[in-house]
Amino acid sequence: MAKTIFISGASRGFGKIWAEAFLKRGDKVVATARDLSTLNDLINQYGDNILPIQLDVNDRKADFAAIKKAKDHFGSIDVLINNAGYGLFGSIEETSEKEARDQIETNFFGLLWLSQAAIPVMRDQGHGHIIQLSSVLGLVALPVLGLYNASKFAVEGLSETLAAEVKGFGIKVSLIEPNGFSTDWAGASAFHTESMPEYDKVRADFQAGLTDDIFGKPEATTDAVLKLVDSENPPLRLFLGKVAYPWVKQVYDGRFAEWDQWNEVAAAAHGH
Template identity: 45%
Template sequence: MRTSASKTDRVWFITGASRGLGRAFAEAALAAGDRVAAAARSAGPLEELAAAHPGRVLPLTVDVTDREAAFSAVAEAVAHFGRLDIVVNNAGMLSMGMVEEFTEAEARAQMDINFFGALWVSQAVLPTLREQGSGHIVQISSIGALAGFPSSGLYGASKFALEGMSEALAMEAAGFGVKVSIVQPGGYWTDLYSAMHTTTAREEYAPLRAELEKQFSEGSIDSAPELAAEALLKLVDSDEPPLRLLLGSMVYDLAFDVSRKRMDTWAAWEDVSRAAEHGIPAPGVVAAAHQ
């Protein structure tokens, strides 16, 4: 990993910056000498941060699920600071519940903030980053995008969608000098769980819920958000940032375990997979040839 010590006074655009990981990212960027456009649904908590760093923080009140509002917030940040260097799509929420339990409104709300919010901000910043010929978009994903887990199916779906979009975005933006990275964090002491939404529980899933609660109580590992912020600074300081970055030993080990199991399954079913493909001419071409 090559890093550059000359990367100073950068301009960040961070969503969900009022608390949790977003707040830790903003504080780390400011400590590094950078400037921050800090976006949140309520910018009130950011006023203290702005007061502590005069002229270096632009608090923005924005609901990123509103595409027009997201574009307006980005435009305001560019007008204020003159450019953007690092964009961190961190805004998100956690909805817990079995897949069968989600109402349409609950499912759409989960996708709106975790996927569409990041999509709208990514679209909004691209014209500026393209014109500059530089920039780095960082998508904050989750351990939930490594595999599906009981009770977090819709949350995982939103992060799977985010990663699929971001992989394509990375290839589309590369020719303009714009980098894209996907960060997959494990557990951190934020209000993600205390502020999470839960579905109306169905009695049929009570035994599974009890087992999951036991697992969580015995195996939960959470860290200080500042550690994630330190890792993020190393990522954006790199001259060659990776497409994906795992945060935490548990996530790191899980990623390899999941990948190995998938490869083993693919290998076990190789004959069936290969037998399902045998190229033939397009049906219309065959019909035309016999006329």
């Protein structure tokens, strides 16, 4: 059965690839972008099955208006995919207040506003699926991506809480956790702080770790996302790529080893 799917940040990368995959199989898609001309090819090919909406997700009123427009146009919203976001590259010390606030505004608050707007629609329907594009960097961290890491860690906590709160309404919540993929996330879509020479070695070490074999092919993610959307019992978290899970497992094994080592001290702090 065809679904109505709302995707933010559909102008490029995962958002556009997934929008096209949904349209190709007959779903109806509400696709948002800051520049609607980036959606012309999909509009020309799929006509009435796509509703393009110009949207800056940082604008809370516009987010609520976009969800209302989508509901009024197609009659329902079965799936919300919060895909809009970008990467900010730079050490924490280098990051300006504006750069930090802009990163959190888009990656966290934009996602929060659209989720808030969609919940009443889905609650009234008695069903819905909110899918948050997080990152493996919402579970583990890398240097020179501190504010991006922080934004995705925030998305993790928000979404896990949301899943518990809306479960009784028939609304499901999933986090997609990709490892690196060959999109322009680290290219044209990225922002960079003004660099300080003190962090040149940190940056060089980071770049040295970016070998071609760790980046997946974006187009290969479509089957996994279609399965997630179609699942009766979707997971709270879905990794994308072959690097994410072993990396997270390695990091968490190390965390548990450290926590076990300090558990006696932690337990004594309870006081009784």
